[in-house]
Amino acid sequence: MSETIVQAPARGNITAVPAIELPGAERKPITKKDISADHPTWCPGCGDFSVLALYFKLMEKRKMLHEKITTIAGIGCSSRFPYFVQAHGAHYIHGRSLPFSSGVSLTRPDLHVFVFGGDGDAFSIGGNHVNHTARKNIKMTYVIMDNWVYGLTKKQTSPTSPLGFKSKTDTWGAMDQPINPMKQLISAGATFVARATHTNPNHLLQMMEAAMDHDGFSVIECLSECVEFYEGAFDSSNPRKGGKFELVPATHDVTDENAAYALAAAPFPGHFGIFYKNNRPTKNANEAKINAAAMAKVAGKKDWEILQATFNRLK
Amino acid sequence: MSETIVQAPARGNITAVPAIELPGAERKPITKKDISADHPTWCPGCGDFSVLALYFKLMEKRKMLHEKITTIAGIGCSSRFPYFVQAHGAHYIHGRSLPFSSGVSLTRPDLHVFVFGGDGDAFSIGGNHVNHTARKNIKMTYVIMDNWVYGLTKKQTSPTSPLGFKSKTDTWGAMDQPINPMKQLISAGATFVARATHTNPNHLLQMMEAAMDHDGFSVIECLSECVEFYEGAFDSSNPRKGGKFELVPATHDVTDENAAYALAAAPFPGHFGIFYKNNRPTKNANEAKINAAAMAKVAGKKDWEILQATFNRLK
Amino acid sequence: MSESTVTPPVSASPAKVSKVTEAVIRFAGNSQDGIQAIGGFLARLAGRSEQEVMTFMTIPSTISGGPSIFQVRIGSGEVLSAGDEADMLVAFYQHSYEDHIHSVRKGGIVLYDSDHVQVKPEWESEYRHVAVPISSRTIEAIGGTAKDKGKNLFTLGLVAKMFDLNLPKLERLITERFTGKDESVVKNAMMAFNAGYGFSLGNLFETFQFVESQKRDGHQVVMNGNEAMAYGLIAAGIRFGAAYPITPWSDIMELLRRELPKYGGTFVQCEDEIASISMAIGASWAGRVAVTGSSGPGISLKTEALGWAVMAEVPLVVCDIQRGGPSTGMPTSVEQSDLNIAVYGGHGDSPRVVLAPTSVEDCFYTAIEAVNIARKYSTPVVIISDQAIATRIEAFTEPNMEKVCQDISPDLTPVADYKPYPLNAPDGISPRIAPGTRIMSGKYPIATGLEHDEMGHPTGSPKLHTQMTARRRKKLQKLGSELPVPKIYGPPEGNILLVGWGSTEGPIREAVDRARAAGDSVSSVHIRHISPLPPGLENIFAGFNNVFVVEMNDEGLYGYGQLCGLLRARYCDPKIRGLTKTDGLTFRVREILDRAKANVAEGLRKM
Amino acid sequence: MSESTVTPPVSASPAKVSKVTEAVIRFAGNSQDGIQAIGGFLARLAGRSEQEVMTFMTIPSTISGGPSIFQVRIGSGEVLSAGDEADMLVAFYQHSYEDHIHSVRKGGIVLYDSDHVQVKPEWESEYRHVAVPISSRTIEAIGGTAKDKGKNLFTLGLVAKMFDLNLPKLERLITERFTGKDESVVKNAMMAFNAGYGFSLGNLFETFQFVESQKRDGHQVVMNGNEAMAYGLIAAGIRFGAAYPITPWSDIMELLRRELPKYGGTFVQCEDEIASISMAIGASWAGRVAVTGSSGPGISLKTEALGWAVMAEVPLVVCDIQRGGPSTGMPTSVEQSDLNIAVYGGHGDSPRVVLAPTSVEDCFYTAIEAVNIARKYSTPVVIISDQAIATRIEAFTEPNMEKVCQDISPDLTPVADYKPYPLNAPDGISPRIAPGTRIMSGKYPIATGLEHDEMGHPTGSPKLHTQMTARRRKKLQKLGSELPVPKIYGPPEGNILLVGWGSTEGPIREAVDRARAAGDSVSSVHIRHISPLPPGLENIFAGFNNVFVVEMNDEGLYGYGQLCGLLRARYCDPKIRGLTKTDGLTFRVREILDRAKANVAEGLRKM
């Protein structure tokens, strides 16, 4: 019936090579050099450089397998991230990096899925995907590089721009109440919600490690200054600029949702650290359970036999 | 230069008639009959009938001017609402009724803007618009008719379907954690957030009145049973079915955001009434202020003179 | 009943049995009457009896229901369409009776529920009326508790008796259908069925029997187009999909959601159509082609992301189950008005592959073809099916499962070096590797929507933009050049060539048969590959004086439909003209022929 | 400098002053050098001097910058394009020098910053090199504090001296530009400018002077296409808009956001493109046509909602400022690859109006025309501009403001009765009333995306769907029949007709002029109304042996661009062929002519 069934070769003419190391043998751990790609095109002084540097550090420290690292982003200055990482990566469309990454996470449990993006990407066009990825608790780590402005498109108001910020779309100062990233993430059901800043690299690395170790959707809002369009935005959170970097109080119970909202209500610069954490099952685990049950019923059958059995009922 | 400038007549051949009443004279108040249109195509017993009936009651009770009522909806069973109301209305696309209505609200302060829709329309495809309309605080009243299921498309899991609900897309029972409408609305910055149910008409009417009187974005989540695909979903909130209808405690401070989160955390059936209320300025008011300031600077000038002045600077 | 075989005179003897080669029966009631189920049983029975079968239905788009019909055509010979005219109407209500009697051929049978229908005397002479108190007899048989639920099975019993259907097979079908439900359900169903079968058709002058069908190779399976497509995707090796519900696409996602776990696969219901296509693209990028799909508005929402897949050269299958448009349109009607969006949807130059299945069987194979093209050419493939094909039931020869099923899991063997977008790739076609694949050179690829160099890094180079744009085009030109030339149905030369695509294949072929039987010179060609177009069409067109492109869409600003526009642009031949309609109904054979004749008479229009 | 007028011999006397009718100057540096500002001053000065002017620029798409150029062509006669070859290059860096020297005509001037540029000996004989230590002299003049900020004004001073520009006018422009800023800013700017003006061009053998321009009627205004479109929308009466930022559309939204409040209007920055178009549609429905706009990906996102406006017949203006595609593509390059999405974007049959402005001035008037068509025909109108027109600066005759400005506030006078979708409306055109209008019959309309009856209530009727689909089409057919026949540039008969649309008008006309000057038989026609197409094109095409559709988009699967596909489909004339490119740059005059000649030589291709 079908007149042409193209037979698609899986690999075409790419040369497969045997892995150089013996299976099971220790591989040389990756170095920063291995995973640095293009020189970042960010403006000199942009906060995004620190986030990248700490990502490299994380990869090194945790001795990740080079080919298992995937770096995914939306669109924005911050979202150019994957180009600067020498590893499998994807630079997707504006605001939709989370569903893309969910497709990766749900089909490839062997990969580490890291997602990067800006405040506009996350909370403006991408806001609903943040909420739904959170409630589904799809395993991945998402770093929102929040500069309170649209960088790439040159200074429009972002959903995190504070009231009064003078942008090209609010020359008289922003008037729309900004979203509160922490509150939105917690109420949406994210299971790991943390706050960091590019000016405190040690803390940021700590947060990244904790996020990566979390089995679920882990999100870090990382303040990352846009020196071009919002210079000094975060000075009051930077001790080197006379500001105050205050950790989440040691007494804070990260599993207490209401306490987390209270923490999130503090005026800027507020607190840094993990606001909320919860261990409910991931969608990855839930789907795996469903599959295990379904596959148990057809155990031992080849795929075509399962389909054959279905067709037998359609006669 | 431009070869054809079509001159568009404003009204074409529609017959304008003088208003029958003298200007200023009292008009006969509208009746339910005046504003009932098509017989609703909902299934017999559908909760949506009550919401419609109370909308009619509200119009009557508040003696609204017929032509000033606008009823806007997205897509879904509940969103068929405007067809059943004999008044200016629009049945827009799925999930986008809020931005549409914002366009109405921001340009026509003389109109009452009421928006109706389902849980899928509001929290699935439309979730981000809910958040942004909330933070901008655009004046309108939004009634979310929550039946915990996709009605119109015949029983798929909705973002409010509770865990375990067996739908066509989760035959084994829903596994994704549902969103919590109250928490999402409050954290997004909605300035009037209430909860009601179609089985308590008096309370629902009260909520509708309070919502309409609120100067800002007022939202009611109204439980509205889908007898076809989720029969009995809300029985435990219905005293006539042996359930419990509990009002928001009198001691609850509606301006206390944290208290509102706590209230929203209660398991079903939880409380009914106003969870949160806040009087920050609407976007309508903020924009009007900007305009007043800008217009003051060109006071007395015709529009073409203002533009002429601008062009004079472009020489 | 094929008119030539039914005994023509309105005779008297009530026990007369006529042999027929086919019959068209229309059931008309309301959507809650379960008439789809009657049709389903009949169709499945026909399949098991090696008969051909085709169904057609309409459903209201509101939930609380409204009028609904189901038409089934069963034949011992080839069945190409659901039939222009019915041989028998089963009418449950007065409105069913009045609205549908004109779909019955003169002299045909009208079987009506005498509890609801008042016969119009002026019609009694033109149609053979058969009164059956369907409602009351059903209640008698199973009690009034089950709402109107048994009427359909009672009616099925009646029909089984009238057409001397195979009773054991039917009973087995009913039992199978209700297996897993409460036992009383099966019991009630059988009771209603038996009551109908046993009902004395005293005033019916004639019953019917199908002539023996020709033996076919292999067994037949019976299903609708949406099921065929979903199973085709599974056979093709698809193990991940993501979508958002919408009519008439939803069935496919519901089936995949239910079935994929058996194969270790997953289907995700997303928050909207943009998330769905993005999730599918993510999964595809991760190594195994994934699927998304929608209808109407949901297709519009997917175009931005689709463009990314074009640019990043990530394979993907997008099913578009067309319905009436534009906007929310006519959600439960058929239309073929998404061809333009399938081919051109999205900003920029974003060529992609578009396939249109022509029958239920073809839905199965097109799904497999789509997956394979997507993989080989690293491209999104849009399958444009439609509401008619999606919901109609056909029987077709069971596929050789072991042969058609394929494993498309990604190969993660390390490679020496890899360029995702090599400029020297022959015909622009370059294979992909999945993340997780170690690359010994240490240089890893980036998938991107920005214009890029060979490694996927962004470029502003005019030269690279020209070269990469050409690569994306050339690989599809290559595919186009290798497609099979479509086969002409009928002689290769003549007066009129009917060109069609998608679900109209049956009615068009039947139109050709009917026209040729009447001595008219009509042939047809059906195009499955919409973009790129297959080679050789110009030679086919050269054989005819008139080429009419038959489509269920609007004639547009300049007098032709959407495929017609594509063909006119490509071949610049003014004899290629439109034959379109937008009433939301499938083409009737007569409609096609009448319109074609009128067009020929009209001559070449000045556009 | 128009080659015929520049004194040709490379002479010696340094004080020589040549009269020129025009000059093309290219400034090449990095994006932070403020070279756009130099261009802006020159363009504005030209406007105030009643000269014609056209500019062209490239900017990198990353923020941290990179190479950037600005080219300005100033002439006493008609200036049609930004010029194929530059008469003078101003190079700030070595890369600017090396990358751009080939854009200078042989014998042209290369003025370089000798603090950064090392001259290549092999080029010294071909171009007249002029060394100026721009960086150090600027620092000398204003100190090293202002980063590199003064270099552009220093350079402007140099150019002013070389071309004997009107000093008082220029100084006024500089002062105006910095008005409102810190006083020291103006002072620094003037100091840098004066330093440049005063710099001794010792080794320059020649300075220039523009011949007097012809007196024009009225004053000239100077702006870019995005500004012209935004002001056109304001003149047309638009008082509400909503959008999401994206390059190169953002300028328009930023301008409207800033300016509308003076007129009591509002522009809203939304959370995404879907919300934006929805908000604009809501405002339009509420009574006064509103605007939204975007570029690239944002346009794809708007198509679902656009279809609603088609179906509900709500007027709307959508500006598409095209950039390189597909997907994120080439955000700061020019391309005309959105014609298909503008015409066909969206599922179903959803006809809408598409207009393409041809120049900066035309952006202003097209905006007004779009608003008026939207209102009269109750339809969305898509304006497809592009990155080149959006960012290039032109001078044009000031509009008669009082005449062009219009008030389109809704009329809320009560009406007796009203049907939003009357089937008997002549040509399907029916006026709208706004909510808030009292309807004495008590029957109110519903705007809907479902197929509907005359009051807007949903229908499943095949007949109504056919009728309503026809209404939506017919009103645009009516508009099409009333459009003016496009005017031919050049004689109405000949060998080659160049057909263009959008920003290519200038280069195409210049190509016609140049070809005719060389004795070749070439004319052109430019199409502003893309959909519906204007009448009379077939007669125009009939006068030529070859019709080439010149477009900045891909040649597609079958060898022609997007407008070409539309024209081939409509006219089915194989002599209509494509002349396309996708390098993200504007057409050069030479490129068009060379390609046209090659195409003629090649003969009719088999598609």
Ligand SMILES: Cc1ncc(C[n+]2csc(CCOP(=O)(O)OP(=O)(O)O)c2C)c(N)n1
């Ligand atoms: C669909 C779509 N809309 C708009 C854009 C234009 N755009 C690119 S990045 C961006 C926002 C950038 O802001 P943010 O996400 O905060 O990232 P930043 O540049 O500040 O790091 C926008 C609006 C786009 N590329 N695609």
Ligand SMILES: Cc1ncc(C[n+]2csc(CCOP(=O)(O)OP(=O)(O)O)c2C)c(N)n1
């Ligand atoms: C863009 C788009 N996607 C999907 C649909 C199909 N659709 C119509 S209504 C609906 C959901 C209905 O659920 P809800 O909003 O809860 O309303 P209900 O019917 O339950 O009142 C869906 C998915 C559509 N019309 N448009």
Ligand code: SF4
């Ligand atoms: S514009 Fe801002 S966010 Fe973007 S690279 Fe520069 S400093 Fe960073």
Ligand code: SF4
């Ligand atoms: S399907 Fe459910 S929500 Fe829809 S009308 Fe029926 S009862 Fe109401």
Ligand SMILES: [Mg+2]
């Ligand atoms: Mg940002």
Ligand SMILES: [Mg+2]
């Ligand atoms: Mg619902």
